[in-house]
Amino acid sequence: MGALRSHGLFGSFLEVAGEQPSRPAIVDNGTTVTYAELERLASEVARSAGPGVVGVPATHSAGTVAALLGVWAAGGTYCPVDPAFPETRRRAMLDAAGCRFLLGSGPLQGREVPAGLAYVLFTSGSTGAPKPVMTSHRAIEATIRSLRELFAMETGDRVLQFASLNWDTCFEEILPTLTGGACLVFHDDAHSGSFPRFLRMVERERITVLNLPTAFWHELVTYLADEKSGLPECVRLVVIGGEAANPARLTDWHALDTGRVRLLNTYGCTETTLITHAADLHGPYEKVPIGRRLPHVAERIGEDGELLIGGQAIADGYLGLPEATAARFVTIEGERYFRTGDRVGRTPGGMLVHRGRIDDELKVRGIRVDPAEVEAHIAAHPEVGAVAVTGLKMADHTVLAAYVVPRTSAGLGVDLRDYLRDRVPAHLIPSRIAIVPDLVYTASGKVDRRRTKEIPHER
Amino acid sequence: MSVDGVSDIFRRVLENDDIDAESDFFAFGGDSLLATRVLSAIARTYGVELTFDDFLLAPTPGTLAEKVLR
Numbered sequence: 001m002g003a004l005r006s007h008g009l010f011g012s013f014l015e016v017a018g019e020q021p022s023r024p025a026i027v028d029n030g031t032t033v034t035y036a037e038l039e040r041l042a043s044e045v046a047r048s049a050g051p052g053v054v055g056v057p058a059t060h061s062a063g064t065v066a067a068l069l070g071v072w073a074a075g076g077t078y079c080p081v082d083p084a085f086p087e088t089r090r091r092a093m094l095d096a097a098g099c100r101f102l103l104g105s106g107p108l109q110g111r112e113v114p115a116g117l118a119y120v121l122f123t124s125g126s127t128g129a130p131k132p133v134m135t136s137h138r139a140i141e142a143t144i145r146s147l148r149e150l151f152a153m154e155t156g157d158r159v160l161q162f163a164s165l166n167w168d169t170c171f172e173e174i175l176p177t178l179t180g181g182a183c184l185v186f187h188d189d190a191h192s193g194s195f196p197r198f199l200r201m202v203e204r205e206r207i208t209v210l211n212l213p214t215a216f217w218h219e220l221v222t223y224l225a226d227e228k229s230g231l232p233e234c235v236r237l238v239v240i241g242g243e244a245a246n247p248a249r250l251t252d253w254h255a256l257d258t259g260r261v262r263l264l265n266t267y268g269c270t271e272t273t274l275i276t277h278a279a280d281l282h283g284p285y286e287k288v289p290i291g292r293r294l295p296h297v298a299e300r301i302g303e304d305g306e307l308l309i310g311g312q313a314i315a316d317g318y319l320g321l322p323e324a325t326a327a328r329f330v331t332i333e334g335e336r337y338f339r340t341g342d343r344v345g346r347t348p349g350g351m352l353v354h355r356g357r358i359d360d361e362l363k364v365r366g367i368r369v370d371p372a373e374v375e376a377h378i379a380a381h382p383e384v385g386a387v388a389v390t391g392l393k394m395a396d397h398t399v400l401a402a403y404v405v406p407r408t409s410a411g412l413g414v415d416l417r418d419y420l421r422d423r424v425p426a427h428l429i430p431s432r433i434a435i436v437p438d439l440v441y442t443a444s445g446k447v448d449r450r451r452t453k454e455i456p457h458e459r
Numbered sequence: 460m461s462v463d464g465v466s467d468i469f470r471r472v473l474e475n476d477d478i479d480a481e482s483d484f485f486a487f488g489g490d491s492l493l494a495t496r497v498l499s500a501i502a503r504t505y506g507v508e509l510t511f512d513d514f515l516l517a518p519t520p521g522t523l524a525e526k527v528l529r
Contacts, residue, residue: 192512193498193509194502195495219492219495395472417486431488
């Protein structure tokens, strides 16, 4: 197996662990793991995993953080596979990522992948199969360097681990913390659904940094405004991202007793490695800005207003999908850029503002969803004649809605949601499924998703 | 009676008047974020602090109201 790799972010972690071995690296539901202990756990994983792409059944635990570091220590590539996903989906992911080993299980056939990859993560793909994004060590290292600065990380910080370890957002929490000598806190009360419980935990665990999906932050602000209360004193920074922040919630936020808390809006895609743009929010704004590019990022705005992102942190492309890669990763004047598909404008102050998509991609609870991916899965059911999937505004946030034309006049004899549960992750299952007589088509014969949702239907 | 009260909360959060005591929150388009609104409203109205796990086990106004009373 050879010696541990001491370069890159794992090298930075080792350096910190050498300087402060007995300080807490992780507190997981009250159990402390010191930097020295985490290093030891990571090297155990490194011995079993070996190089290549390693599938990790990622749970919300210190053990999975040790697995991430261990995979890197062995020179391998991390690929989280959510144990809550249906088995067919997990197998498709392991296969698409070319995993050579599934942690806790054993070797797999696997495939050769490009060198230097830190992780492979998936985004929604229009064919029904998720697209594996290849992110290099160079890219994640450049991003994390910017983020430590942006968050002003200090060794005294205690960062709540909110994001699932199956999504790339988790690296915004884990990596600046563990390469900055601070402490990462896992707690079940983070996801209990009860805000009083959440806030008591934040206070008890003395959390200083919260990185929350914007949709969750909207709910938190509504709760705090209703209760006329604020965040516990220990919180110094709240980072939000994942979808557009609601200007009305921001006004509510500023009316709370939270003036001392820094609020940072962030923007980025999996293909551009976590955060590329950020703004300290003051307001009021008509539209909340996504901010300015971070130091490691290059940007261009295309003729149609599309944001293109370049620089050190863009991904190497989609693994095994050269056509999809060529469509989104382009070379302009000798530099590589990723076409984000997001339309942006610039404020007089120089900040970027999001102005919608150039395609039909959606954000559902902060997760990117290509409606064509959900359509592909529903259309595969033998009783379905045609289907359109789109986003629906419900109670202030976006949910997925499917409009289904049955193949025969007998209608549908099945619950499509049950059918989907065995095939796709929960975030790809529409909240509403409506039976319609026909879809609406454009002049060129394509389904018009936006107009389809206006036709009357039975629930 | 708290079944009616909880049904009202469901209707308000899901913006749907068809909901009755047996309606499953998740079948009517509810998700984990909207569930936090129901839980906050229950805490405010009845002074009972429930969690998402309680909700998963009792996803209708009828069953959830039993947890409120207990």
